[in-house]
Amino acid sequence: MGKTILITGPARSGKSEWAETLAIQSGKTVIYVATATTIPDDAEWQERIQQHQNRRPQDWVTLEVPTTLSATLADTKPSSCVLVDSLGTWVANLLEEDEVSWANTVAEFLVTVQLVAADMLFVAEETGWGVVPAYPLGRTFRDRLGSLVRQLGAICETVYLVTGGYALNLSTIGTKLPDSANYE
Template sequence: MSRHLVLVTGPSRSGKSEWAEKLAAQVGDPVIYVATSQLDPTDLDWQARVQRHRDRRPKHWITQAVPLHLAAAIHTAPAAHCLLVDSVGTWLANYLDQPEEDWEKTTQTLLISLQSTSNTVILVAEETGWGVVPAYPLGRTFRDRLGHLTRQIGAIADTVYLVTAGYALDLSQLGIPLQQR
């Protein structure tokens, strides 16, 4: 099977990770679950969330912890594997201190790796821009960077899903793509 790029986006607790897992299981290739979070041993709530995701996944899936070098992980993944990246927002948060010019290079490297891989890649991305504009600069940086990156990935994706309230909508079939700015 040739490359197929899928973006699954939606608000928190919407079912987007579960939908992405279902899609990955249907591909038919071995699955590499690319976990982008960094575990903080003092954050018990986060550890519990991560454990719930682990418990839900099939035991035969390979898990790779990739908090930073996502483009490299995609580029070096073995052929004929499906990569499920969960999540773009968590990966981005690991780079929030990166200056804008460096961030642009990081995102371009990621986009190039997504376009050049022969593997199927399913990315889970959070929708954070549906609420108020954050009152603090770091929150605005996160929201703006994630919105821009999600739009860039959506522009090159073969399929884009919006998952909300437990329902998945195929935006690539229902939506009208906007031109990139």
């Protein structure tokens, strides 16, 4: 199994830049898995995507994978470093799945992560630090992403929190919580 690293934190904190730095440091062929898709009518969204594209080295392979993340990871070669940016967008892309389908999607993803021989870097947003969303879909998103991040963090070799322009290695300064069946 390759190295698995989770990079989490709030919006605009530097998560993606830190993940990109780690990908470059791996010395491996980098496969950038973008979970976002282009939306031509949304200029602000296009600008965000362009900012990410401009930072990436030209030799990186970029794949747009809005939903089929597990299959994409399963197809990677051990000699690569896969950077998935971001899990929050992936969760949003699958919000219409019912609870049973979502549970199956997460289970498949977590098993795949543990079987892949490539190095993997996952960027994930922290959404649960604010108010509880006033609408059901917002609460579903927040809860699904929070649970996914916790479950993934439990199996990753290293977990970073990026905030205020600093990357903190939680794996060395934190205490891992006991495994929990419900991840509340």
